[in-house]
Amino acid sequence: MTDTPALKPGQTEVWITGIGLATSLGEGLDANWAALSEKRINVDEKGFAPYIVHPLMPVSFDSQIPKKGDQRQMEAWQRIGTYAAGLALDSAGIKGNKDILSKIDMVVAAGGGERDINVDSGILTAEAKGANAPGFLNERLMSDLRPTLFLAQLSNLLAGNIAIVHGLGGTSRTFMGEEVAGADAARIALARIASGESDIALVGGSHNGERKDLLVLYEFGDFNLKGKFAPVWARKDHPGFALGSAGAFLVLESKAHAEARGAKPFAKLSSVVADLAKRKQPGDMAATLEKLWAKLPKREGKGAIITGATGAEPATSDERDFLKNHTDFPVRSTGTVFGHAMETQFPLGIALAALSISRGALFPPNDSTGTEIEMQGAPTQIVVVGAGHWRGEGMALVEAV
Amino acid sequence: MTAPRDKLGRPVVVVTGMGIMTSLGAGKSDNWAKLVAGESGIRTITRFPIDGLKTTMAGTVDFVSVDPFSSTALSERMAELVTQEALEQAGIGAKADFPGPLFLAVAPVEVEWPQRRELGRAVGQQDITYDDLLRISGGGKFSTYHHRFMFGSVAAYLAETFGTKGSPISLSTACASGATSIQLGVEAIRRGETDAALCVATDGTVNPEALVRFSLLSALSTQNDPPQAASRPFSKNRDGFVMAEGAGALVLESYEAATARGAKILGVIAGCGELTDSFHRTRSSPDGKPIIGCMNKTLADAGMTPDQIDHINAHGTATPENDKMEFNTTSAVFGELAQKIPVTSNKSMVGHTISAAGAVEAIFSLLTLEHQRIPPTINYDNPDPTILFDVVGNKARDARVTAVMSNSFGFGGQNASLILTREPA
Numbered sequence: 001m002t003d004t005p006a007l008k009p010g011q012t013e014v015w016i017t018g019i020g021l022a023t024s025l026g027e028g029l030d031a032n033w034a035a036l037s038e039k040r041i042n043v044d045e046k047g048f049a050p051y052i053v054h055p056l057m058p059v060s061f062d063s064q065i066p067k068k069g070d071q072r073q074m075e076a077w078q079r080i081g082t083y084a085a086g087l088a089l090d091s092a093g094i095k096g097n098k099d100i101l102s103k104i105d106m107v108v109a110a111g112g113g114e115r116d117i118n119v120d121s122g123i124l125t126a127e128a129k130g131a132n133a134p135g136f137l138n139e140r141l142m143s144d145l146r147p148t149l150f151l152a153q154l155s156n157l158l159a160g161n162i163a164i165v166h167g168l169g170g171t172s173r174t175f176m177g178e179e180v181a182g183a184d185a186a187r188i189a190l191a192r193i194a195s196g197e198s199d200i201a202l203v204g205g206s207h208n209g210e211r212k213d214l215l216v217l218y219e220f221g222d223f224n225l226k227g228k229f230a231p232v233w234a235r236k237d238h239p240g241f242a243l244g245s246a247g248a249f250l251v252l253e254s255k256a257h258a259e260a261r262g263a264k265p266f267a268k269l270s271s272v273v274a275d276l277a278k279r280k281q282p283g284d285m286a287a288t289l290e291k292l293w294a295k296l297p298k299r300e301g302k303g304a305i306i307t308g309a310t311g312a313e314p315a316t317s318d319e320r321d322f323l324k325n326h327t328d329f330p331v332r333s334t335g336t337v338f339g340h341a342m343e344t345q346f347p348l349g350i351a352l353a354a355l356s357i358s359r360g361a362l363f364p365p366n367d368s369t370g371t372e373i374e375m376q377g378a379p380t381q382i383v384v385v386g387a388g389h390w391r392g393e394g395m396a397l398v399e400a401v
Numbered sequence: 402m403t404a405p406r407d408k409l410g411r412p413v414v415v416v417t418g419m420g421i422m423t424s425l426g427a428g429k430s431d432n433w434a435k436l437v438a439g440e441s442g443i444r445t446i447t448r449f450p451i452d453g454l455k456t457t458m459a460g461t462v463d464f465v466s467v468d469p470f471s472s473t474a475l476s477e478r479m480a481e482l483v484t485q486e487a488l489e490q491a492g493i494g495a496k497a498d499f500p501g502p503l504f505l506a507v508a509p510v511e512v513e514w515p516q517r518r519e520l521g522r523a524v525g526q527q528d529i530t531y532d533d534l535l536r537i538s539g540g541g542k543f544s545t546y547h548h549r550f551m552f553g554s555v556a557a558y559l560a561e562t563f564g565t566k567g568s569p570i571s572l573s574t575a576c577a578s579g580a581t582s583i584q585l586g587v588e589a590i591r592r593g594e595t596d597a598a599l600c601v602a603t604d605g606t607v608n609p610e611a612l613v614r615f616s617l618l619s620a621l622s623t624q625n626d627p628p629q630a631a632s633r634p635f636s637k638n639r640d641g642f643v644m645a646e647g648a649g650a651l652v653l654e655s656y657e658a659a660t661a662r663g664a665k666i667l668g669v670i671a672g673c674g675e676l677t678d679s680f681h682r683t684r685s686s687p688d689g690k691p692i693i694g695c696m697n698k699t700l701a702d703a704g705m706t707p708d709q710i711d712h713i714n715a716h717g718t719a720t721p722e723n724d725k726m727e728f729n730t731t732s733a734v735f736g737e738l739a740q741k742i743p744v745t746s747n748k749s750m751v752g753h754t755i756s757a758a759g760a761v762e763a764i765f766s767l768l769t770l771e772h773q774r775i776p777p778t779i780n781y782d783n784p785d786p787t788i789l790f791d792v793v794g795n796k797a798r799d800a801r802v803t804a805v806m807s808n809s810f811g812f813g814g815q816n817a818s819l820i821l822t823r824e825p826a
Binding site: 051073106110111112115117120121124125127128129133134135136137138139141142145147148149150151153154155156157159160161163164167168169170171172173174175176177178180181183184187188191192195197212213215216217218219220221222223224274275276278388390391392393394 | 450451452453454455507509510511512514517518520521522524526527528529530531532534535538539540541543544545546547548550551552553556557560561567568569570571572573574575581585588589592594609610613614615616617618675676677678679680681682683691811812813814815
C-alpha cells in the first residue's frame, strides 16, 4: 500500500549522494571497504562471554561532535549515530551548508538508550536484601538516576542530537520497531522525495551492541549467539545473532536537487518495500520475501543480494529458502561481518550496496557454507534484504545511475 | 465525478472514524460530555506507591485492566479499544481487514520494573548484577518478555488484529508523536499510495520510572493537592505538566473514497506541518523561529491564511516556558489575531498524554468543530498577564468554528501542527 515499487509518472529519481559509516570495522568508506575486501571481522568473544559482540572500532568523536558538553549529553548509541550522520553529511558535501541543512528531512530508525545498569542492579540487590518499604523504588530512582539520562535513552533524541550537533533545521521523524524500522525509514524518505514532498533527506540509524541490558532482552528469546563465532549461514546448529555496534546514515536526494548543486551519486535508490509476515507457519516469511521481491522493479542488470540475515532461527532458515530461488544473485551477509545492529542493519545494507556499485565490485564472500559465492565484474543492481529476527520484512533495490 | 483536490492539487484527506480514551473515560460521548463540563481526569496515583515522589498525581487510565500489567500492555489495549471505536464509526473494510496502512505513535518500549524484579527474584541470591540476570534470562522462561518488549510489538499486534496492510510504522516524535502519525497518514493518501490510513496514538506510561524521569527534568507540576487543580495552562501559577494516559485513533480517507462509499465525513485534515528546533534537547529556541516556521508551514500546507483560523487547540502543557513561548510564537504568526482567536488547552483536564496527545487533541478539535462548542481550559483563575490569549477559561464557549489549528511541541526539537476543518475548502 505505501510501498514504492517503481517510479510512477511524475515521480523523480532518488540518488544516494552521501554515506556515513562508523562500524566495528572502522569509520568512513575507505576503512570499511578495505576491511571488507580483506575479509576482516572484528568480534569480541571475551568481554561479554559467553555472548559475542562486534565492538565499535574506536573513533575520535571530537571530529564530528566538537563540544564535549554535547558528547556528555549522549549515550554511546547516540554518539555513534551523531558521528555517522556527520560523516554522511560530509560525504554528500553539505556539512555546514545552512541553506540545505535548514530544510533537510530526517528519518531515523532508533531503539532506545542504555540503562544505568549500576542503578538497576543496586536496586535489585537492595530489594533482595530486604528493602521493601513502599517508596523504596521511588526514592532510589529519584536519588540515583542522572537527571539527563532520560534524554540519552529517548528514541527520538538520536535525531534531536543530530539536529543540534550538525545544525539540521528541517523535519525530524523517528521510527521504532527493530530491523524493519530501518527499511520503513528509507521507504518513507524515498516516497517523500520521489513524490516531490521533499528534496533531500538524511536517513539512517545507530546501535550500540556492547550492552548487557540488550543482551538480557534478546536472551529472553534465546537469540544471542553464544560460545564461538561463526558466519551467519553456519549457525544452524547453534543459532543466534552477535550484536553489533554501528552507525549508518545516507543522504538521499532528488536527481534534480543533486544535479543543481553538482553532487555525484554513489547509486540510485530505486525502490523500498516492506511488509509484516504473520510467521505462523514455516515458509510464511519466505513467501512474504518472494512477494516483496516481485514488487521490486525488474532486474535486468548484473545483480547481487546484500542481506541483514540475523543468524537467528527460524528466520534465517526461512530466508535461506527464499535465497535458494535466486541463486543467480551472489549473496553477502552483513550480519557475519558487522554483527546484528538491529534498526541500523537495513540502512547499513543500502550503504554497502551503494558503495559496491560505486566501487565497481561486490565485496568478497565471507562464508564457509557456500551460500555466498564469488562475483565477477561490477554489480549494477543490488537488492538489500532485511528480515527481522522476530517480525518485519523489508527489501530495497539499489541501482547504478 | 472528478476527485476533489485541495488547492495544491492533492487528494483531500477526510476523517471518517474516531476513537478516544483519556483519564476522563472511554469513547467520544463520555469524553466530550466531561470535557465541556470542565471535569478533570487528574487524580492521586493509586497504581503504585507514591512515597518519596515530588509529583503524586496523574491522569491515569485505571478503568482498563491488563494482566500481566506493563505500560506497553496498557498502551496496546487502549490502542485496540480506540481503534475498535474508530472502525465502528467509519464502517470501513471488513472485520480484521482494514484497507490501508497503520501509523502508530507509541512511547519507546523497555523492560519495566515489575518484570525486572521478577528476574531479580529468579536469580535467587542477594547480590544481583546484570551478569546474573543474563544467566537466568534464557531457556524460554521469559520468552514472553521478549515479545512484549520489542518496540514493534504494539504495532504488530494492532496490524494483525485489524488487518492493516503492509509494514506498520511505529513512531516517536516525543510529545508531537500523535500529530506525526496523522501527518504520515495524510501524506500516504496525498501521494496516492492508499485510499485509507489508520492513525493511532497511545500512551500508558504512568509508571514510577517515567514519572521520576520527568520529575528529574523539573517538567512536572508538584501542585498535588487537589490533583484536579494541578494542570494550569496559561495561569500565572502554572508549574509544569501533569503526566497522563490516553489513546486516539483516526480513520483517514481520501474524500473521493469516503464519498464513493457513502461514509459520513467527520472533518478534514486540511494541513500538516513540522519543523525541527536544533537549539536544545528540551528547550525551544528563544526566538521561537522553529515553532513560528512550523505554524506557517502548516498554514501554507492548508493553503490558508491566519484570519481563516477561528480556534487554536493549544499545546498548552502548563510548563512555565511552553505556554509563554506558545503565545509569543502564535503572536508572531497571527499578529493581533492571536489575542482574538479563542484558545484552549485540553491538558488542563486530561493532562499531557505525551505520545498520544497530538491525536487525542486532534479528535477533541474535530469534536469542537462538530459541536460548535469550545471546551474550557480549567484552573484558569489567575491568568498570566503576559499571555494575552483569549483563553476559553473554566466554562465551555459556544462559537462558530470552521478551522482549528492544533499544536504539538516536544523534547528533541519536535514541532508539529495540524489544521482541521469541517468541510473540504
